[in-house]
Amino acid sequence: MSDLIHGGDLISASAQYGIPVEEWLDLSTGINPVPYPVPQISEHCFQQLPYQSAEFKSAVKNYYGAEGVAANGTQQIIELLPSVLPSVSQELPILLPDCGYQEHRYSWQQHGRAINYYPATDQKAAEQCIQECIEQQLNTGVAMHLLLINPNNPTGIRFSPKQIYRWAEQMQQGAYLIVDEAFIDLSPEQSVLSDYDRFEQLGNILVLRSFGKFFGLAGIRLGFAFANQQILQQLQTELGPWAVNGPAQAVAIAAFNDAKWQAEARQKIRQNAQATLELWQPLLRTFNAELLSCDGLFLTVKLDAEKAKQIYQFLAEQGILIRLVLDDEFNCDLSADKAQSDSKNCLLRSGLVDTQNADPCEKLKRVISELLLTLE
Template sequence: MSLQPRPGILDIKPYKPGAADAPGIANPVKLSSNENPLGCSPKAAEAFKSASAKLNLYPDGGATKLREAIAKANDLDASRIVCGTGSDELLQLLGRAYLAPGDKVVQSQYGFLVYRLVAMQSGAEFISAPETDYTANVDAILEAAGDDARIVFLANPNNPTGTYISHDEIRRLREGLHATTMLVVDEAYAEYVDEPDYQTAFDLADEYDNLVVTRTFSKIHGLAAVRLGWAYADAAIIDVLNRVRGPFNVNLPAIEAGIAAINDVGFQQRSADENRQGLAYLRQQLAGMGLEVTPSVGNFVLVHFSQTPGKTAVDADAFLTKRGLIVRPVAAYGLPDALRITIGLEDQNRQIADALREFLAA
């Protein structure tokens, strides 16, 4: 073919989402994508349905009412919020706006795969800093970043490990990075965390003009299907993102559902409570079987398997799939001996535990 894309584009392996089907199983239990097992807020669902009466209209290009609702719920400045088609789009926009071929991008060793895609799409150099016990190591990130990193991506909590670093460590990271390095703190799972030393980085985005915080409606709000996310940063960064995003990048039903979701605090609390109980149960059950489970504060667990033939992560995944239980292999993250399992409803968690107990005993 005579027409070729920019160098490096064909080296990109497209992001592969969690599987949704199990061959021969009519209604499998999907625990592969960290979705909210409670669904979404009934108020959000009703708002989405009501929006169907206005599908002939363009949405508000600035998502003004949604930004105002987000700002009120989090005590933030609405003018310093930008909304996107999932937080994924906002990560892509940061790459489009701030990365050039040859720039350096750094993440922790087992960081979210999309960060690598953002770097490769821009022709940037990508470096993964070693982790300690599957947890981001600030010193290692600082060493990898040096004085010339353009962007450092940090998921806190991290996907797929479920680990986090404290607010003090986030501050130490920001203060240790060069002033020309942007720090992007991806807080997709922040609403699930119940740890005394965890704190959102919103205050650091107020303090530093080179720190961005991203959030999503896909997890605790249960709105993964509508693709909705947002970012909070210094006004200058938000101005840049508004210049490179599409003029109507967030659709009207998503805006309406998002406003209802952010205001339904009761649903968010129920989701967090359900997850807390399920997380504790699954960690206790799996550890009791002798499986290594990385301590998680998200809505999933990372479970490690042996390399013994017949008892590997690949074997476990196949065993679960045959029983209609779909989980997430994470070899693409450099974790070939592990599976990521989303916390489901009580019965679903019990099914996973029972199936893995049977697998290990076979």
């Protein structure tokens, strides 16, 4: 298990700042603040061994358009990928985003793999670097896996399915293109699974999908992998027969089949994203922050590191937890002008507030106003 600190760790925040867990406003994750309403669950789901039912598998295929392997969250799959991906050499390196979900990097490091990085805060720079690395592989014949977090958490950059297919076509034999689509549910047409025939034909793309973020039920611990049959069989063998508990399957069946709720949730998330941005705007203008992402389940800004730490600390002391992303945490230099400035930039990421819940909105608005008053 990794010792990396993730968003949502209210227990550590409570211990550090002396504020009870139940009194925090947690904006440190990208989880839908309006979760799917958990249905009544049959007692059999708790009593029987959780073999994956035909109803569960049908609901998965109905929602994702493909049959995959289910696990106790995508984290469980991420930890297995370096050991289950077949290759001409089991020591293939991997190309990762320099800003992104840290457990990907940690998993490949644990397996002793060489890691290269592409810039993930600039769309054009990312595409150019990835293309150059792929062309270098073509010229040298040396294969390398590639990971895309699409859209990227926390920077928000994203790649079109057309671009991803193009890169997959150019990959060396034995190399895989991994696409982490944990936040793609807001625009499922942008998933590489949306053209399943091409996905299946290429055979060298592996897609990760997360249940907890869009449906707002992270505690369910449910995630999926979609790949060719060889990879799926290897993953299933490693995961064993009871990778998804019975209650999780029951909730997922209801959620995946509820198209009405899904459509309404996408609309609410967009509304909540806009409302959250409006609450943050006075502070962002004051600190001259650069907005990187604001149209999904989180908003991310880039700003001076010392200012970001000041914001983070002030909010935490008032019981609001956000995500502070320092440049050394993600193997990248976020400075605006590395040649001419000694100042360091970093990222701040905030989850969404629910506009239908007045208390969190008022708390965030009040604390931001109090912080602004300290600057006068």
